[in-house]
Amino acid sequence: MRIDIFTLVPHAFAWMCEQRPVAAVLGSALDLRIFSYRDFTPLRAGQVDDEPYGGGAGMVLRVDVVDAALEAAYGAVGECSPRVIALSPSGRQLDQAYVEELTAESHIALLSARFEGFDSRVHDHLAPEALSVGPYVLSGGEIPAMAVIDAVTRYVPGALGSTESTTEETFSKELEGRSEYAHYTRPAEYRGWGVPEVLLSGDHARIAAWRRESSLARTRA
Ligand SMILES: C[S@@+](CC[C@H](N)C(=O)[O-])C[C@H]1O[C@@H](n2cnc3c(N)ncnc32)[C@H](O)[C@@H]1O
Known part of the structure; x- marks a missing residue:
């Protein structure tokens, strides 16, 4: 391009x-x-x-x-x-x-x-x-x-690093145009602010369901 x-x-x-x-x-x-x-x-x-x-x-x-x-x-x-x-x-x-x-x-x-x-x-x-x-x-x-x-x-092949992607981000088709779900990383607890337990569970189905809910809630907000 x-x-x-x-x-x-x-x-x-x-x-x-x-x-x-x-x-x-x-x-x-x-x-x-x-x-x-x-x-x-x-x-x-x-x-x-x-x-x-x-x-x-x-x-x-x-x-x-x-x-x-x-x-x-x-x-x-x-x-x-x-x-x-x-x-x-x-x-x-x-x-x-x-x-x-x-x-x-x-x-x-x-x-x-x-x-x-x-x-x-x-x-x-x-x-x-x-x-x-x-x-x-x-x-x-x-x-x-x-x-x-x-x-x-961002859409040119090779432009994004392996940890970045134009899929599953805000406005993407994968999220049906909604906002992206919330992300968290270490520490799991900071100043008493925790991370949703489901994200630490390793249960991929529950995580996917939680992310869909998070995406919907952020889009409504
Ligand atoms: C100070 S602005 C001119 C504003 C113009 N006098 C008006 O009232 O519409 C100077 C230039 O900045 C660029 N520019 C400013 N705001 C922009 C925006 N929201 N989107 C795209 N270009 C913008 C345009 O190239 C524009 O011609």
Whole structure:
């Protein structure tokens, strides 16, 4: 799978590239490419933004700058092979179904903005699909992009360690979309806080039944 990020803050992604799940498949099953708008801007002195027509606070990421970056990566408009998605607080909200939909793609491109966001012609002509990580406003699209990359990469074969899995976790088909059951580990007693006796019993049938109940209760809560 290939994921391209277009950003004003390319160095923001360094930490993520050193951690699982990305680090485990980077350069093999995952081809992750970071494009800086400033490297492709046709404007002088690395300019990428401008004042909003009509006035108002903040700067707007220019459509010609975003277009130049896309063209440098993929060729002229219309030739884009990836699924191009603009990151925006008012986009389609990311949930597990959307994540799984994206895992089926071989190539996606995530466009990140800062300031007041994109010139609207980016949404109208270059990236009609918009993705939001939630109904709140962040200062830039880098954290949303990382959320998408992490969530999608978990499904890339080899990305997760042997103790991790996308099965039997919250929202999974195995749990019929419910929350995952509660987990406990040693010590069995801490400050008088115990562990459900059934989990120490070794009785797999009872443990499975308890986990189903725990999952149901956590989903209802
Ligand atoms: C400060 S925000 C712009 C907010 C915009 N002025 C508005 O009111 O909708 C700058 C950029 O951060 C990114 N961003 C902020 N919140 C986001 C969210 N919840 N989901 C996805 N991207 C987000 C987007 O790329 C956005 O263009």
